[in-house]
Amino acid sequence: MSVFRTKSIEASMASAEDADHQLKRTLSALDLTVFGIGVIIGAGIFTLTGRAAKDYAGPSIALSFVVGAIVCGLAAVCYAEFASTVPISGSAYTFSYATLGELVAWIIGWDLLLELMLGASVVAQGWSQYFVTLLGQVGITWPDSIGPGSHFDLPAFLLIAALTLLIAKGIKESMRVNLVLVGVKLFIVLFVIFAGIQFINRDNWSPFIPPSQPGQAAEGLTTPLLQVITGMTPATYGVMGIMAGAAIVFFAYIGFDVVATTAEEAKNPQRDLPRGIIGSLVICTILYVAVTLVITGMQNYKEIDPKAALATAFTHVGKDGFATLISAGAVAGLTTVVMTLIIGATRVTFAMSRDHLIPASLGRTNPKTGTPVRLTLIIGTVVALIASLTPIGKLEEMVNIGTLTAFMLVSLAVPILRKRRPDLKRAFKVPGNPVVPWLSALACFYLVLNLSIETWIRFVVWMALGFLIYFTYSRHHSKLATGEEEEGSRGAPEVLSER
Numbered sequence: 001m002s003v004f005r006t007k008s009i010e011a012s013m014a015s016a017e018d019a020d021h022q023l024k025r026t027l028s029a030l031d032l033t034v035f036g037i038g039v040i041i042g043a044g045i046f047t048l049t050g051r052a053a054k055d056y057a058g059p060s061i062a063l064s065f066v067v068g069a070i071v072c073g074l075a076a077v078c079y080a081e082f083a084s085t086v087p088i089s090g091s092a093y094t095f096s097y098a099t100l101g102e103l104v105a106w107i108i109g110w111d112l113l114l115e116l117m118l119g120a121s122v123v124a125q126g127w128s129q130y131f132v133t134l135l136g137q138v139g140i141t142w143p144d145s146i147g148p149g150s151h152f153d154l155p156a157f158l159l160i161a162a163l164t165l166l167i168a169k170g171i172k173e174s175m176r177v178n179l180v181l182v183g184v185k186l187f188i189v190l191f192v193i194f195a196g197i198q199f200i201n202r203d204n205w206s207p208f209i210p211p212s213q214p215g216q217a218a219e220g221l222t223t224p225l226l227q228v229i230t231g232m233t234p235a236t237y238g239v240m241g242i243m244a245g246a247a248i249v250f251f252a253y254i255g256f257d258v259v260a261t262t263a264e265e266a267k268n269p270q271r272d273l274p275r276g277i278i279g280s281l282v283i284c285t286i287l288y289v290a291v292t293l294v295i296t297g298m299q300n301y302k303e304i305d306p307k308a309a310l311a312t313a314f315t316h317v318g319k320d321g322f323a324t325l326i327s328a329g330a331v332a333g334l335t336t337v338v339m340t341l342i343i344g345a346t347r348v349t350f351a352m353s354r355d356h357l358i359p360a361s362l363g364r365t366n367p368k369t370g371t372p373v374r375l376t377l378i379i380g381t382v383v384a385l386i387a388s389l390t391p392i393g394k395l396e397e398m399v400n401i402g403t404l405t406a407f408m409l410v411s412l413a414v415p416i417l418r419k420r421r422p423d424l425k426r427a428f429k430v431p432g433n434p435v436v437p438w439l440s441a442l443a444c445f446y447l448v449l450n451l452s453i454e455t456w457i458r459f460v461v462w463m464a465l466g467f468l469i470y471f472t473y474s475r476h477h478s479k480l481a482t483g484e485e486e487e488g489s490r491g492a493p494e495v496l497s498e499r
Contacts, residue, residue: 004101029272036280039255042337050309057245064245074440087269110466116345157388164380188329200297212238221454270427411440
């Protein structure tokens with residue numbers, strides 16, 4: 001049995017008609033765009049902005065966000081073509097199964113599981129810190145013994161437990177809560193922009209691109225792999241500082257790919273998925289650049305507090321009362337990120353269970369809720385335990401390496417599917433094929449090389465565990481291995497008809 005056997009597009013489409021593994025189509029273009037904004041605007045805007053400006057690029061961190069958006073945009077158009085052509089739950093996992101083969105699909109699915117579950121855990125811990133801070137600002141003291149950084153982070157656990165139950169109830173109910181929280185988050189971001197404009201001192205933007213300076217060399221396992229390979233001397237500020245900042249703030253955009261995991265729940269996937277993916281990315285880029293310009297204009301980049309750049313910028317200009325409002329916005333903002341990451345994790349594993357790469361019983365949908373309740377509860381429990389019991393720390397980079405690997409393989413898969421299946425109806429096409437997908441893959445590969453050696457070691461260990469599961473269970477139980485025909489695959493349409 002070849003590990004590179006592929007699942008036909010027709011079989012992928014037919015799998016959506018399996019009564020035991022069928023999701024409800026309830027999401028509109030607005031739902032998908034809000035979903036994307038909900039997961040993109042989160043920890044990045046509240047934490048990364050200050051650190052990247054102070055340590056890497058100064059005021060030109062705004063250009064770093066533009067570079068990051070371009071790299072992310074290249075991957076986004078590749079996702080948009082796949083998601084609209086094969087509107088099936090599973091995102092990059094499903095796309096690669098139809099083009100690069102079962103083993104590569106498993107690798108991508110395993111990578112996405114790493115990204116989404118660990119990402120939700122990390123953000124939940126960040127939410128816990130903001131939540132306890134907010135309580136302190138309104139005069140409520142949370143016990144340190146069950147707070148962030150303790151042996152059991154109770155706020156993080158309770159957050160994930162509540163969101164898991166909400167997600168299990170139904171995708172539309174989750175989107176209603178998400179819409180409200182995203183509205184709160186966007187209000188806070190716009191508040192920072194418009195309230196901060198009046199306090200901008202243009203002298204803080206001069207020089208906009210600070211002169212390049214030698215950077216502090218990393219040592220041991222914290223050394224970026226690219227530095228080991230090339231022997232490059234690290235630098236901060238200047239053009240290299242902008243690029244280094246881009247490598248950091250790129251991860252503020254991670255999340256648009258989660259929109260693709262809900263493809264099977266979109267009412268009109270051919271039209272709405274590209275709008276949701278690209279629209280959320282464009283909106284977030286504009287907001288990111290505006291916020292960075294305001295923050296670096298309000299305060300000299302050398303004085304920015306990397307832990308709470310938005311709040312301390314207003315404290316710096318004598319507006320202490322605004323800090324509480326911003327903290328409340330951070331709590332709402334990070335809530336939506338955790339929720340959408342958990343949804344993404346359940347949808348990827350749902351697709352894998354439907355293909356029998358993991359036990360099919362886990363992914364059966366509840367006829368009342370239209371969601372895989374058992375799988376949702378399992379994923380939520382694991383995320384809650386990781387978030388509440390584990391000091392994540394530098395494991396945040398693990399989220400990045402899993403995401404970038406998935407981006408890279410999806411980009412490479414676009415020209416492959418174009419060549420193998422030119423007959424497929426494509427509601428959206430990547431312009432400049434195959435050059436644009438190749439550029440996307442190269443850009444993602446460059447950013448992966450900027451991650452530390454210790455991150456690569458952990459990634460190799462994670463992948464070794466994944467290969468063990470695949471070769472001992474998944475390879476022998478998958479539908480392609482057993483020859484089980486997808487329900488309705490005979491005569492199935494190549495793409496869903498537009499509604």
